[in-house]
Amino acid sequence: MAGLSTSRSRTPFVLLGLAGTLLTWGSVWGLFFAPPEFHMGDVYRILYIHVPTAWNAMLAFTACFVLAVLSLAKGDFAWDARLEATMEVGVVLSLLLCLQGSIWAKPTWGVFWDWDPRLTTTAVMVSAFAGILALRRFVDDPVKRATWSAVAAIVASADVPIVYFSVRWWNSLHQTQSSPETVSVLFHWPLRINAIGMLLLMLGLVMLKTRTVALRLRQELAPPLPQAQPARLGAAAEAGGAP
Amino acid sequence: MTTPSPSGDVAVEAHGLSRRYGRRWALADVSFQVGRGSILMITGRNGSGKSTLLRVLATAIRPDHGQARVLGHDVAAAREEVRRCVSLLSHYSYNYEPLSALDNLAIAARFLGRAHSRESLLGLLAEVALAERADDPVSTYSAGMRKRLSLARVLLQDAPLVMLDEPYAGLDPPGFRLVDGLLRRLAQRGSTVLMATHLLEHGASLCDQGIVLEGGRLTWSGPAAALRPSDLGGSGAATP
Amino acid sequence: MKWILVALRKDLLLQWRTRAHVVAILLFGATALLLFSFAVGPNSEALLQFAAGFLWLGLMLSSTLALAESFQTEMEERALEGLLLLPAPARAIYYGKAIGNWLQLTLLGVGLVPVMVVLYDAATWRLPELVGVLALGAAGLSAPGTLYAAMTAQTRARQTLLPLLLFPLVVPVLLSAVKATSLLILGDPMLQLRAWVGLLVAFDVIHWSLCGLLFERVVED
Numbered sequence: 001m002a003g004l005s006t007s008r009s010r011t012p013f014v015l016l017g018l019a020g021t022l023l024t025w026g027s028v029w030g031l032f033f034a035p036p037e038f039h040m041g042d043v044y045r046i047l048y049i050h051v052p053t054a055w056n057a058m059l060a061f062t063a064c065f066v067l068a069v070l071s072l073a074k075g076d077f078a079w080d081a082r083l084e085a086t087m088e089v090g091v092v093l094s095l096l097l098c099l100q101g102s103i104w105a106k107p108t109w110g111v112f113w114d115w116d117p118r119l120t121t122t123a124v125m126v127s128a129f130a131g132i133l134a135l136r137r138f139v140d141d142p143v144k145r146a147t148w149s150a151v152a153a154i155v156a157s158a159d160v161p162i163v164y165f166s167v168r169w170w171n172s173l174h175q176t177q178s179s180p181e182t183v184s185v186l187f188h189w190p191l192r193i194n195a196i197g198m199l200l201l202m203l204g205l206v207m208l209k210t211r212t213v214a215l216r217l218r219q220e221l222a223p224p225l226p227q228a229q230p231a232r233l234g235a236a237a238e239a240g241g242a243p
Numbered sequence: 244m245t246t247p248s249p250s251g252d253v254a255v256e257a258h259g260l261s262r263r264y265g266r267r268w269a270l271a272d273v274s275f276q277v278g279r280g281s282i283l284m285i286t287g288r289n290g291s292g293k294s295t296l297l298r299v300l301a302t303a304i305r306p307d308h309g310q311a312r313v314l315g316h317d318v319a320a321a322r323e324e325v326r327r328c329v330s331l332l333s334h335y336s337y338n339y340e341p342l343s344a345l346d347n348l349a350i351a352a353r354f355l356g357r358a359h360s361r362e363s364l365l366g367l368l369a370e371v372a373l374a375e376r377a378d379d380p381v382s383t384y385s386a387g388m389r390k391r392l393s394l395a396r397v398l399l400q401d402a403p404l405v406m407l408d409e410p411y412a413g414l415d416p417p418g419f420r421l422v423d424g425l426l427r428r429l430a431q432r433g434s435t436v437l438m439a440t441h442l443l444e445h446g447a448s449l450c451d452q453g454i455v456l457e458g459g460r461l462t463w464s465g466p467a468a469a470l471r472p473s474d475l476g477g478s479g480a481a482t483p
Numbered sequence: 484m485k486w487i488l489v490a491l492r493k494d495l496l497l498q499w500r501t502r503a504h505v506v507a508i509l510l511f512g513a514t515a516l517l518l519f520s521f522a523v524g525p526n527s528e529a530l531l532q533f534a535a536g537f538l539w540l541g542l543m544l545s546s547t548l549a550l551a552e553s554f555q556t557e558m559e560e561r562a563l564e565g566l567l568l569l570p571a572p573a574r575a576i577y578y579g580k581a582i583g584n585w586l587q588l589t590l591l592g593v594g595l596v597p598v599m600v601v602l603y604d605a606a607t608w609r610l611p612e613l614v615g616v617l618a619l620g621a622a623g624l625s626a627p628g629t630l631y632a633a634m635t636a637q638t639r640a641r642q643t644l645l646p647l648l649l650f651p652l653v654v655p656v657l658l659s660a661v662k663a664t665s666l667l668i669l670g671d672p673m674l675q676l677r678a679w680v681g682l683l684v685a686f687d688v689i690h691w692s693l694c695g696l697l698f699e700r701v702v703e704d
Contacts, residue, residue: 124651131644131647135638135647135648141264143305148701151634152634152648155630155652155693158693159655162682162685165655166654167654169678219266221263223263225261225268225271226460303568305703322703326567326570333565335565336560337560337561337564337566338560338562339560340560341497342496353493354489354571396565
């Protein structure tokens with residue numbers, strides 16, 4: 001209860017505004033002013049948004065693991081609210097990531113979905129974490145909801161590296177695909193600006209969502225106590241009433 | 244934190260015990276004490292919080308606020324110690340429906356680490372008049388028979404503190420005598436008993452103290468014999 | 484350790500008394516295998532190619548039924564709560580249940596093998612290895628499955644939530660078990676079986692230890 005802050009501070013909106021500015025700046029630079037890439041021409045420009053999304057989606061899910069451990073260890077609902085908010089933003093970012101990945105894959109490799117281990121792992125994580133968000137809707141007791149989603153988030157996080165390696169092995173037998181990792185210095189700046197913009201966007205959204213969840217949890221956790229009536233005592237009150 | 248009273252004669256003490264179910268307080272700020280060896284009657288209308296109180300004290304559910312000590316052990320911090328010295332006759336039968344009465348008792352005995360044999364368990368079942376149906380699956384039992392089987396489980400646990408939630412519900416007259424006999428036996432042995440019941444007069448004849456819950460709050464406490472139906476409050480007397 | 488055996492004994496007795504249900508789940512799995520072959524059509528080459536995948540999909544679908552059932556009896560009269568109040572150690576209850584479910588799922592898998600052989604003509608003589616892969620894969624389904632079934636059995640939408648939570652998690656089990664089974668059926672010229680079995684073992688070790696640690700938090704109120 002104690003940490004369930006529902007302050008109305010403007011910080012998230014400031015962050016969102018900054019994020020919008022940075023994302024516009026970085027994307028305009030990336031789309032119109034950065035030189036075309038040697039092999040891929042203009043298609044590569046989606047990377048200016050794709051790579052920042054990927055970094056931040058991974059960051060969100062890593063944060064989910066940390067928040068889940070904290071929520072389970074401390075039993076404070078503030079961590080539960082942050083966990084739900086981060087998980088939701090992480091799922092949205094990962095969905096975007098899958099979408100961008102497919103858009104990028106079609107002109108590059110001729111297919112929307114190429115079972116790249118990163119893309120596939122992201123898809124598996126989306127369904128795992130979306131499942132946990134669904135579980136939360138079906139548990140009425142806030143304490144159980146907090147415990148169970150933290151437990152499920154920990155198990156799902158522990159699963160991520162195994163999913164990644166299994167998909168990589170599984171796929172490596174068919175084809176070896178490598179995304180262009182080496183980005184030359186000229187391309188760095190729009191990427192960095194967009195990455196910071198995306199980070200601020202994520203932080204702002206997580207803060208806003210945490211506030212919403214905290215408000216809901218407050219309602220659930222502190223219903224008004226029933227009207228107190230003075231305890232009547234029987235003849236000889238040896239049973240001991242309220243002290 | 245108040246320091247727990249060191250006196251060894253308090254079996255159960257609760258301070259400001261509260262428990263929430265969803266948006267409702269099933270138990271609100273309940274405080275009382277029960278001496279060792281006494282038999283406490285907990286009464287109140289349906290939904291007044293009797294079962295919740297027993298379940299919190301037996302560590303089946305945690306309290307949301309307040310503290311309680313059972314035979315010196317804190318119900319939130321020392322759950323295992325509390326469980327070792329408490330047995331709860333719940334309104335859930337705690338039995339595996341596909342298994343027979345004997346199997347169910349044997350499972351409990353094994354987890355309790357008690358030596359047991361078919362004969363000893365049959366003896367227990369004979370005490371609750373279930374020996375003839377001992378090998379039938381519990382799913383074929385009536386409500387009263389399930390209650391008897393749960394009573395046999397309480398006998399098996401043989402705990403110094405016994406909590407009975409509506410022990411008479413669903414039982415026939417011989418079943419009533421069975422519960423009465425159990426209560427007297429526990430009293431003779433010096434066990435402490437907490438019994439939730441609607442049967443005011445019957446309960447008062449067996450219990451020495453009583454408390455009344457109303458809407459989750461403790462509204463009356465005193466000697467069980469002094470309890471009148473009007474003390475229950477709520478409907479009937481039409482108090483606002 | 485002693486308590487795990489006590490808990491396992493209870494779960495095996497429960498499974499024996501409800502064996503009709505186990506048989507029904509096996510029939511469901513066999514029906515699923517039959518349906519998969521209709522989806523592919525009477526193309527014996529394709530069926531043979533996909534045989535291992537179908538076997539594991541059939542087992543995965545049946546496993547949610549078996550896992551859910553294993554907590555049905557624990558929850559209907561709150562028998563699990565009764566055990567915890569005795570007090571029985573939660574971790575022992577978990578491992579007893581997980582081992583019980585593992586044995587049942589292995590048995591289901593072994594039961595589905597002849598169906599696969601008959602329907603898809605996917606025969607192999609490396610039977611000990613096949614049973615080993617089935618056992619390792621079943622262990623990977625059972626450890627997280629038992630944990631999640633304990634949660635979902637207490638919720639309103641348990642039929643939907645258990646597969647929704649479990650299936651994404653066991654993707655590595657499905658991948659590696661299907662690969663390993665395929666290699667046993669279709670031949671293993673590049674000797675990849677060890678790698679896939681190694682992945683299964685790694686998954687099992689991680690989940691059997693992690694889920695055992697977390698179970699107590701899930702069942703205690």
